[in-house]
Every structure is written in C-alpha cells, then in structure tokens.
Amino acid sequence: MFKFTVIKISLTFIVLQMCLNASAQNNNEAELLKLLSDIRGNASVKISRFNHDDVSGQWSFRNNTIVDSTRKWRLQFNANKIQGEQSALDGELHIKLEEGFAPASSASLNFNFAQWSRENYVLVPAIVYNGNRYQSIGDGYNPPYPGSMYYNPRVPLTISNNPRLAIEKNKASLLELQTGNAATPAMCFFSPKKKKAFIILTQQQTQWGNNGLTIAENAAQDSCLFSINIPAVRKLAPGFGDFHKSGDKAPDWKAGDEVTLRFRVYVFDASDIPSVLKKFMEVRKTVTGANQPRNQLPMSALLNMATGICSNNWRTFPVGSYYLPENSKDFQLGWVSGMMNSYPMLALNNEVERNRVTQELDFVVNKLQGKSGFFYGGITADGEIRPEKMNPDYSAAQAMVRKNSDALLWLLKHLMLLKEQGYASLIKKEWEQSARSLAQAFVNTWKKYGEFGQYIVPENGEIAVFNSTAGAIAPAGLAIASAYFHEPEFLQIAAASATYYYERDVVKQGLTGGDCGDISQDANSESAFGFLESLMALYYFTGDQKWIEMAKVEAALCATWTLSYDPVFPANSDIGKLQCNMAGAMWASIQNKHAAPGICTASGDYLFKLYRATGNELYADLIRDIQHAHAEAVNRPEHLTTHNLIGSSMERIQPSDAEGKSSIGNFINTRNSWTETNGMLMALELPGIYLQTDQKKLYVFDHVTAKIVSSDASGTTLAVNNPTAYDASVSIFAETKAMSQKPLSYTAFTKWPKVLVKAGGKVIVHIDSKAAVSYQQ
Known part of the structure; x- marks a missing residue:
C-alpha cells in the first residue's frame, strides 16, 4: 500500500516574500495578507530545483528577486479587489528568469495556515472530499472487502487507496495532485471552529503543462500548506485505487523564459459545509471563464x-x-x-x-x-x-x-x-x-x-x-x-x-x-x-x-x-x-x-x-x-x-x-x-427550448439557437436556427412564471410540442397565450 511521504511544516507563518517589507509598497498585496489573516494564513512564492522528483534546493523571493549563483529571477505580483466581493481577490504572478540557466526548476504559490485543525473540511473537486480522511483498503481497483466489513453496523466509511489526509493522529500527510485530477482547478477548506472558508481557484496550465495542486499537513496536524505548483512535479500519480510513478519533470529554464499564473482567493464567513458548497458552485468558473458548448448533435x-x-x-x-x-x-x-x-x-x-x-x-x-x-x-x-x-x-x-x-x-x-x-x-x-x-x-x-x-x-x-x-x-x-x-x-x-x-x-x-x-x-x-x-x-x-x-x-x-x-x-x-x-x-x-x-x-x-x-x-x-x-x-x-x-x-x-x-x-x-x-x-x-412567456425568459438546451423576435398580448415569436448537419425535432416547453412554481410531473415531456428545424435551417415559431405552438419554415 502507498505510504505517505512524511514532511515537516514550521508552525511559524511564512512571510509574504514579494514586494512586502516593513512598509508595504503595494496596498493590494497588503490586502491579500489582510484577507488571509482571518484564517491565520500567509503566503510565499518560491522556486524549487529538482533532482528527478526530489527537491534539491528551494529559494523564496525577497523584494521580488531571487539571486542564486549565476541565476536571477524576477517576480511581478498583482492583487486586485473584485467589485461586489468583500472577501475575494484576483491575483496574478509573473515570474521571469532574467539571467542564467535553471535546470529542472518549478515555481510555486504557497498558502500556509497555522491554527489548523484535522476537523477542517478539505475539498478538491472530484478527487478529495472531507480530506478523504477515512479508513482505506486495498491497493488497486475495486478491492475486496475484509470480513470485518460484513454484517457490522458499526463499519466506518471505507475507501480505496486514494490520496488522503491521515486518519491517524500525529501523522503527516501529503496530497500531490495536478489540475487534470480535478473537475475545477481549485482547493478549498472550511473551518468549523472559525466558521470561515477558503477557496483558491486557478487555471489548468501554463506553457510548462498542467499546474500542480498540493496539500501538506504536518504531523501535529495543526499547520497545513496549500500550494499551486508551476508545473506539477509529483513523485507519484494517483491511479484507480493505487499510485504509480508520475513521470513528471520540472522544466529547464533559460534566460528570458517567463510564466504567468492567474488565481483567485476567497476567504469568507461560512456557517457550515453546505454554505461552502453553494459558494463554490457560484464561483467555480470565475478563473477559467465561461465555457463554450458546441452545437453539433440535436x-x-x-x-x-x-x-x-x-x-x-x-x-x-x-x-x-x-x-x-x-x-x-x-x-x-x-x-x-x-x-x-x-x-x-x-x-x-x-x-x-x-x-x-x-x-x-x-x-x-x-x-x-x-x-x-x-x-x-x-x-x-x-x-x-x-x-x-x-x-x-x-x-x-x-x-x-x-x-x-x-x-x-x-x-x-x-x-x-x-x-x-x-x-x-x-x-x-x-x-x-x-x-x-x-x-x-x-x-x-x-x-x-x-x-x-x-x-x-x-x-x-x-x-x-x-x-x-x-x-x-x-x-x-x-x-x-x-x-x-x-x-x-x-x-x-x-x-x-x-x-x-x-x-x-x-x-x-x-x-x-x-x-x-x-x-x-x-x-x-x-x-x-x-x-x-x-x-x-x-x-x-x-x-x-x-x-x-x-x-x-x-x-x-x-x-x-x-x-x-x-x-x-x-x-x-x-x-x-x-x-x-x-x-x-x-x-x-x-x-x-x-x-x-x-x-x-x-x-x-x-x-x-x-x-x-x-x-x-x-x-x-x-x-x-x-x-x-x-x-x-x-x-x-x-x-x-x-x-x-x-x-x-x-x-x-x-x-x-x-x-x-x-x-x-x-x-x-x-x-x-x-x-x-x-x-x-x-x-x-429535457426540453429543447424553455420559455417563460410573461418574463420573456428563454433558455436553450438543445443544439440549436433561439431568440425572441417579438412578444405581445397575442403571444411570443421565436426565431430558431439549427447550425448542425442533422435535422432537429426540437421540443418546446412554454409556461408562465406562476406555472413554474408547480412541480413538473414525471411524464410532462410527453406533452411538449415539437418543431422541425432542417439541418442548417431556420424556423419562426409562434407561442400563443395558451402555450400552443405553431411554426413556419
């Protein structure tokens, strides 16, 4: 079975080693410190050098600079308040090797949290829930259950051999992931004691490949580090209930190479886990941006x-x-x-x-x-x-x-x-x-x-x-x-x-x-x-x-x-x-x-x-x-x-x-x-097109486009286009807002009228005040 690598994390806060000194030169950077202080957090940006997948050296930026032998690194850091958000900042790191050659090197943005508790809820979407801090069995896909799990009302929740924080006390943990492991490139935690939550969102990759997402908890389980690595350099990659050598390699940098990392940080009041989940759903696309669904197959x-x-x-x-x-x-x-x-x-x-x-x-x-x-x-x-x-x-x-x-x-x-x-x-x-x-x-x-x-x-x-x-x-x-x-x-x-x-x-x-x-x-x-x-x-x-x-x-x-x-x-x-x-x-x-x-x-x-x-x-x-x-x-x-x-x-x-x-x-x-x-x-x-007639509220689920052409007492007229190579029979569900407050039956779809839109074609659809549908090619 995979054994977690033991790490040591200092209880002392890591100072934000960017432009900050005794008198902060950038108020926005000070805002990040202020935001993190609510959860006893701090941050640093580091450069690490690797011998294969082992760290052989590590340097922190001081006054935006690292000078290491013949190498000189420069950091630009921007943090901006988000309009309408009192508890979030947009950040951007721009790192450049100005002089020298840096073999097998990566950068990282690190958030260190003191006064940490093993009771904190930790989430990495689609791979870590509640820190995966559960009893684990097997070393592969679909492991057999031990006899102790059968006919046992007290059986604890038991998972396969997945990345996880230690269920044992007084044991360190290390979760090494990459953005490809997550449904959203994000790491989150909720503190039941402080009633505070933290969400860090970032982009999938840079020119160096997918970014890494690392969570490291110390043996005392009172300090934890959340890191975004540029790029991911993991010892082991998680498989289907097991682990294998990752094959990750840190890139070689030459003078003039540079990389940019975008991220967003939320630190907010949260009464419970449900409030964190709802917040996550609201913000999950804010860094990666709106996705672009393609209309291809009606x-x-x-x-x-x-x-x-x-x-x-x-x-x-x-x-x-x-x-x-x-x-x-x-x-x-x-x-x-x-x-x-x-x-x-x-x-x-x-x-x-x-x-x-x-x-x-x-x-x-x-x-x-x-x-x-x-x-x-x-x-x-x-x-x-x-x-x-x-x-x-x-x-x-x-x-x-x-x-x-x-x-x-x-x-x-x-x-x-x-x-x-x-x-x-x-x-x-x-x-x-x-x-x-x-x-x-x-x-x-x-x-x-x-x-x-x-x-x-x-x-x-x-x-x-x-x-x-x-x-x-x-x-x-x-x-x-x-x-x-x-x-x-x-x-x-x-x-x-x-x-x-x-x-x-x-x-x-x-x-x-x-x-x-x-x-x-x-x-x-x-x-x-x-x-x-x-x-x-x-x-x-x-x-x-x-x-x-x-x-x-x-x-x-x-x-x-x-x-x-x-x-x-x-x-x-x-x-x-x-x-x-x-x-x-x-x-x-x-x-x-x-x-x-x-x-x-x-x-x-x-x-x-x-x-x-x-x-x-x-x-x-x-x-x-x-x-x-x-x-x-x-x-x-x-x-x-x-x-x-x-x-x-x-x-x-x-x-x-x-x-x-x-x-x-x-x-x-x-x-x-x-x-x-x-x-x-x-x-x-699912309806192809949904319309609330009195609200002029239109939503298209099918692989067509639609827009309201006109709306008056006689009804609503839509223009529906089919950009695909297939004829489309599009179901239309129209109702008023008041009607939408009545739960929908399990067989409602059988009554939705359908409109035929030829491949590459367009129809004009009229929906009268009683939701009756007529159309013309």
Whole structure:
C-alpha cells in the first residue's frame, strides 16, 4: 500500500516574500495578507530545483528577486479587489528568469495556515472530499472487502487507496495532485471552529503543462500548506485505487523564459459545509471563464441513433427476453442500464418496442425478485443469479442497494408512462405487486436498521454491508410508490431516510458515496445526483420548500463532480484532434479518476426542475453543459470517437494521468450502454427550448439557437436556427412564471410540442397565450 511521504511544516507563518517589507509598497498585496489573516494564513512564492522528483534546493523571493549563483529571477505580483466581493481577490504572478540557466526548476504559490485543525473540511473537486480522511483498503481497483466489513453496523466509511489526509493522529500527510485530477482547478477548506472558508481557484496550465495542486499537513496536524505548483512535479500519480510513478519533470529554464499564473482567493464567513458548497458552485468558473458548448448533435438525432442501437440489442435467451445492458449477454439490473434503457424505448410509443418492454418487465419481476422483496442485481443468460460483493464465509447471495433503488424508481416510472400513454390496461398486477413489495422491503429495512446499507441479502432482507449513501435514490422511489399505491408510510420513510442522508453525509461530511458496484464506499458523483433526484421527488409530492433548500446544496455538491471548464487536451489525443469542448463531463468517483459523458444513469431532469422552481440559471447551465459534453463523446461519421457503432458512446473522458499519460484525451474502441441510455433520457426528459412567456425568459438546451423576435398580448415569436448537419425535432416547453412554481410531473415531456428545424435551417415559431405552438419554415 502507498505510504505517505512524511514532511515537516514550521508552525511559524511564512512571510509574504514579494514586494512586502516593513512598509508595504503595494496596498493590494497588503490586502491579500489582510484577507488571509482571518484564517491565520500567509503566503510565499518560491522556486524549487529538482533532482528527478526530489527537491534539491528551494529559494523564496525577497523584494521580488531571487539571486542564486549565476541565476536571477524576477517576480511581478498583482492583487486586485473584485467589485461586489468583500472577501475575494484576483491575483496574478509573473515570474521571469532574467539571467542564467535553471535546470529542472518549478515555481510555486504557497498558502500556509497555522491554527489548523484535522476537523477542517478539505475539498478538491472530484478527487478529495472531507480530506478523504477515512479508513482505506486495498491497493488497486475495486478491492475486496475484509470480513470485518460484513454484517457490522458499526463499519466506518471505507475507501480505496486514494490520496488522503491521515486518519491517524500525529501523522503527516501529503496530497500531490495536478489540475487534470480535478473537475475545477481549485482547493478549498472550511473551518468549523472559525466558521470561515477558503477557496483558491486557478487555471489548468501554463506553457510548462498542467499546474500542480498540493496539500501538506504536518504531523501535529495543526499547520497545513496549500500550494499551486508551476508545473506539477509529483513523485507519484494517483491511479484507480493505487499510485504509480508520475513521470513528471520540472522544466529547464533559460534566460528570458517567463510564466504567468492567474488565481483567485476567497476567504469568507461560512456557517457550515453546505454554505461552502453553494459558494463554490457560484464561483467555480470565475478563473477559467465561461465555457463554450458546441452545437453539433440535436437531441432528436441523438435519440434516433441511440434507440436504434438499443432496439438492435433486443435478445431472447433461455432465462428471458431483454435489451442487452452493456456489452454482455447477461442481465444487470439498474445502475448501468438494465430496466432503464427500456424506458426510452417505451417512450417511443410504438407497438414493437412496447411489446418488448412488457416482456422485459415480466422477466425482471419473475426472475430477479427475492423473498424479502429486494431484487438480485443480475442474472446470466442461462438463469444463474450473479451475487455481488460476496463474503466468502456466507452462502446467501448479496445485491447492491443502489440497484434496488434504481429498480423501484424505474419500475414505477414505466408504469406511470404506460398510464400516460393510454395503456394502463397493459399493466399487470404482478408488476404492481412487485413494485409494492420492493417498496415495503425498503420500509422494513429502515424500521429494523435505521438505514438502507450498501449491500443487502434479497433472500431475507438483511443488510450485509452497512453505511454509505448507496440508497440515495430510494427516497425518490418510495415517494413515487406512496402516491402510486396511496400508502402514506412509504412517503414518511422517504422523508425520514432523505433527512438522514442529508444530515449524516451532506451536512456533516460534504460528500455522498458508495453506490457504484466497482468502488468501496468512496465519494462519487452518481450518489450525489441520485440524491438530488430524491430531494426533488419529495418536493414534488409534498410541496414543502425545505426540500428545495436541501436540493440547492445537493446541486452544488453535484457541481463539484462536473468539469466546469473546457480542458486543454494533448493535441495528438482523440479529444485534442476533434477539439472537443468537454465542460460538463461527469467525474466518476474518487477511486475511478476519469470523467464520462452524462450522469450514470439519468437525464438530470431534476436539475431542470430545480431551475424552474428557483429561477437560478446555474442549474440550467449545469445540465446544459452535461448534455453538450455528452454529445462530444458520441460516435458519428464526421466525429469518430469510439470507432464503434454510429451513435455509440463510452465512459472515458480522461483529463488525468490516472491510467497513464498516454491515456489522457483518448477514447476506447468500445461502447457503454449506460452512456447511450442517459443520452436518450436527456433527449426525452429535457426540453429543447424553455420559455417563460410573461418574463420573456428563454433558455436553450438543445443544439440549436433561439431568440425572441417579438412578444405581445397575442403571444411570443421565436426565431430558431439549427447550425448542425442533422435535422432537429426540437421540443418546446412554454409556461408562465406562476406555472413554474408547480412541480413538473414525471411524464410532462410527453406533452411538449415539437418543431422541425432542417439541418442548417431556420424556423419562426409562434407561442400563443395558451402555450400552443405553431411554426413556419
């Protein structure tokens, strides 16, 4: 197992060794000192020389200068107040080697914090949550659980071998990362004692390559250093639950070489972790700037491609008939598409696919449900149950709580859609009884254990592995089940469990995790988005504004997992050659250090619902970014990514070197059903164009452009352009602001009118006062 390098950090503040002396020559630099003083922080700029990846010498700037033998360095430092921000400064370092030659050298901007506490919440978006200060197991991908983790209600949250601050007391820690590891190039912390928070944002890279992000805590755990390194020079790079030699090299500088680093510092009052998360979402793009989503693939064209793939993957085996999930003939329920990819096929509303979907529902209900009401997570084409995360000392097969949460949600969504389409007569009592039994199994588990756990035994309903946020989506399923079956207790347990997850995981730890089948209890994005689904479901069924307030925090946590900018990829990589703009790609987990196209596995329509309820465009921007990044990964003739089926996509958008430097920016010649499924779902459950008629508020999600041409008592007229090479059938959702305060139903998308816009074409659309849509080419 990787051992952390022991470091020593002085308790004495490092003096800001720039232009500052007894009489500060630059008031703005003094402002930085003043800002940091609120958290007992200080700063320095240093030059380090390396022998391979070991520091062989280090020098601090004094009066903006370093003179080392024949070398002379010059520093220019600017810090500017930000209009409207009392607690932030924009900074810029400009470092130049004026004389001499400096081999293997890097620069660093260092923030040192005294009066530090191990109780501080530390965040590096998409890779470090709560300092990752948790019990760790294994030394690689998806490590097996030790026996002590099974049937143990007191099992501590346990993660894979990831970068982390020491869980032990009196032990130093060193986290060496680079900007490619993070969804946003940022480092943050919150002090519960001081009720203060710190955010440092920077750019991805300079001409020397990606910048480094280093956090070093001393052995006494009362001092901590946050550094931005120019460029990253790490001993070890984090992989998928392990570490490997980084291969980083400090550059050689010759006279005249210079580099500029831009950054922004926030130090602000914060009452708790949720307030820090919300602040982060507000500011995450302030240094990297607004991203540039490209309009390339209309949602309707994506839907046609992906449903074509799914339709061609219908199979009949001895065990039953179903749409293949992933690239295997075996069936896997939930998580990565089983009984989820069937939903968009049902939404096509044609007889062939409807008949197939009903056969799949028969198969799932008849073959996978255990005596307790919980489902098994998978089955082979020959009918053999596939157990999950098994303890070899027990024979009872286990299943993921996450998969059961998905099963409850999606089975009920199928039933609601059939009713909306006018096919309630096709709904079998066995399906409804199965859904009700599953909901009751969750209720029984909650009453017995006060949680849902991570793995359960479908035969008897016992929790096999406790802890984690694996049941993040379960409250949504229970809330729907309560309305569907007119059972108040289901809603009561939905509310109680959602409150429990929110307080235990989000408020106290600033993370959710453990709901993927290939990680431990690591923080991950899927549980974050899944929990947002639950919070918005509770708002829909109760109308209680408290769920919206929780959803705002959860959406901010989701934003930490989402690429906030368009990274620069190697020019010769797949993504580099295609010049893809990947803001919106979704990081997987702190173990699986890669991004992917879309949410696993959902449309993210709950973000749109949150946007409607609040009017805050940050939520609309987030889901638009996710949808456009997804399209960048879709394989099509003029934009080859997977080199697989047209319309296929796969789960690797890799900005980091977790899989080696050669993997950065390269796709893999395969396909993932779940990424294709979430593309279909986005095409269905998100409107192409959203308009609030009385507010003249227009937001475009689809790959078209639109603007308001006129608006009067008769209605609103839009001009819609399609710049892509594909015809677009664009759904339009129009309403008033007052109507937006009513929660949106799960099948509302079936009623959105559509406008056909030819490739490269334009239409004029009129929306009357009753939201009826007409258009002309």
